Amino acid sequence: MTTYQDIHKVLDAENAAFAQAHIIQSDAEALEIAAQLSQQFKLNAVLRDTTRELPFEEIEAFSQSGLWAITVPKQYGGADVSSYTVAKIIALFSGADGSIGQIPQNHFYALEVLRNTGTDTQKQKLYSEVLKGARFGNALAEFKTKTAAQKHTQITQVTRGDKQGFEVNGEKFYCTGSLFAHRIPTLVRDANDREYLAFIPSDAQGLQRINDWSGFGQKTTGSGTVKFNQVFVDAEDVIVFDRAFSEPTLVGPFAQIMHAAIETGIARAAFEETLQRVKQARAWIDANVERADQDPLTIYEIGKVAADVRASEVLLKQAAHAIDAAKPHPTTENIAKASIDVAKVRAHSTETALKASSKLIELAGSRGSQRADGLDRHWRNARVHTLHDASRWKYYFIGNYVLNNILPPRRGTL
Known part of the structure; x- marks a missing residue:
């Protein structure tokens, strides 16, 4: 078992920094870029799968192409492409490399939750990051609960210095894309059993990403365990989650x-x-x-x-x-x-x-x-x-x- 820090390629995400990505303007442009890029990713797909070489360079090119921002609403500067365009693009990349095709799925999922339950201030902040090239992973599922519906990862209101925010404690598994992410949207519950999605920076103190995914398929999705030990998260980076399904x-x-x-x-x-x-x-x-x-x-x-x-x-x-x-x-x-x-x-x-x-x-x-x-x-x-x-x-x-x-x-x- 190796931690993320042991991997020989180090992402800029470790410093929570990212370059300015291209901004896609339309469905047609998104599909054209996806067609070209997916063919490039196909070239070494067999080798990556055989050696379990994580596609750091490919994912960087993927997000810098602007494709990871295509669902950002137009009023926030995105192309807001159709669901069919998103589906076709994911199908294209999955055909080229099944692992790479899955990695942005949770990123788009988090953006959709943000669209429905986030405040305008939260949308402006997080959408702006995505337009610049930020990638969101996920920490949703848990491995040690009796049923998939149960969640043990907790969020608690805290004050650190003069800063109001939350503390997250727990452990997640099958965290697709977490090894490539700048932020890791994490599903948490409070003392009243309300569910929230915390957009935690991947370099947050107390957060540990472990490269321990051992499935015989989807081998290079950057999935694995993410642990949270008294991880502080700003209040503005926590959005309501359960309302996305109760409504x-x-x-x-x-x-x-x-x-x-x-x-x-x-x-x-x-x-x-x-x-x-x-x-x-x-x-x-x-x-x-x-x-x-x-x-x-x-x-x-x-x-x-x-x-x-x-x-x-x-x-x-x-x-x-x-x-x-x-x-x-x-x-x-x-x-x-x-x-x-x-x-x-x-x-x-x-x-x-x-x-x-x-x-x-x-x-x-x-x-x-x-x-x-x-x-x-x-x-x-x-x-x-x-x-x-x-x-x-x-x-x-x-x-x-x-x-x-x-x-x-x-x-x-x-």
């Missing part, structure tokens, strides 16, 4: 569509790789054909995967449009519809990513198992990422909605 907001469906985009991107990349590998594979002896791409059963399997990948992409677009339609005037009803549309793609993309990545290895033949090619990374990334939520429960919520008109719960894990 009708788009925080839940927006969070979930990004997860669906990760899986959809992995599925598309695995499928495109399959087409190339089948061209190189040997035909099965019983097919009585010269090439694998002439094998009728291979062609049949390719057709099934092609239909599934395209279906996930269409469902992703439909869900994003539902979110954007509800955005101007969110209500209980249109939030529920958006949540159900997102649940549909989330369930479907889970199955499609696993199927497409498995079929890649199957149809590539024995050559597809060679470690140097890294074809298994798509399946490993998909399998680990899909564990965020159980697709079986998504089908339950969808069925209960269409059959009994029962609205789904409002939370970030639907």
Whole structure:
């Protein structure tokens, strides 16, 4: 186990400083930059996965490109791109490198909570940092509680010198992006069981980031443990969290569509790789054909995967449009519809990513198992990422909605 300070590459984040990033002006510009940058990140994706080399340089380029600020509202200087643009960009990067595609998800999630529950002063401060290139990680989940809903990390009002603020104590796990972050939005509870999101600087005294993520997939997401020992946080850096779900907001469906985009991107990349590998594979002896791409059963399997990948992409677009339609005037009803549309793609993309990545290895033949090619990374990334939520429960919520008109719960894990 190594601490963040032991890692051989040291981020500017350690000094809470960042250079002025490019500011993107439109959806079209965001998509153009994402297309170019994702192709660059694809070049060494296999090597990073094999050696678990954390992508510090790539993440710096990613945020400096302006892509990490694309959801900042226009009145605060951002492009405020559509949910569909965000989904397409995350899918692009996830196809290039499943780990890199996941890293900004919690950053955008924190910005969406800020949009809904932060004060104008808090928005001006934090959005300004993001426009300059700041990255937010996350410290939401806990590993040592009886259920995922339980949270032990506490926040307490304190006074230090002449400064009023809060103290945070606790421990978090699966803190995606925390090793690359300038701030770590941390989910905390007070003595009255109210939940808040504390945007804690990553170099705060008493905060420890531990590089101990050992999952067999999503190996370079910068996830791991974050510990808080009497960490002081300014009052202006703490925003209400629970109201994002007790009231009708788009925080839940927006969070979930990004997860669906990760899986959809992995599925598309695995499928495109399959087409190339089948061209190189040997035909099965019983097919009585010269090439694998002439094998009728291979062609049949390719057709099934092609239909599934395209279906996930269409469902992703439909869900994003539902979110954007509800955005101007969110209500209980249109939030529920958006949540159900997102649940549909989330369930479907889970199955499609696993199927497409498995079929890649199957149809590539024995050559597809060679470690140097890294074809298994798509399946490993998909399998680990899909564990965020159980697709079986998504089908339950969808069925209960269409059959009994029962609205789904409002939370970030639907």
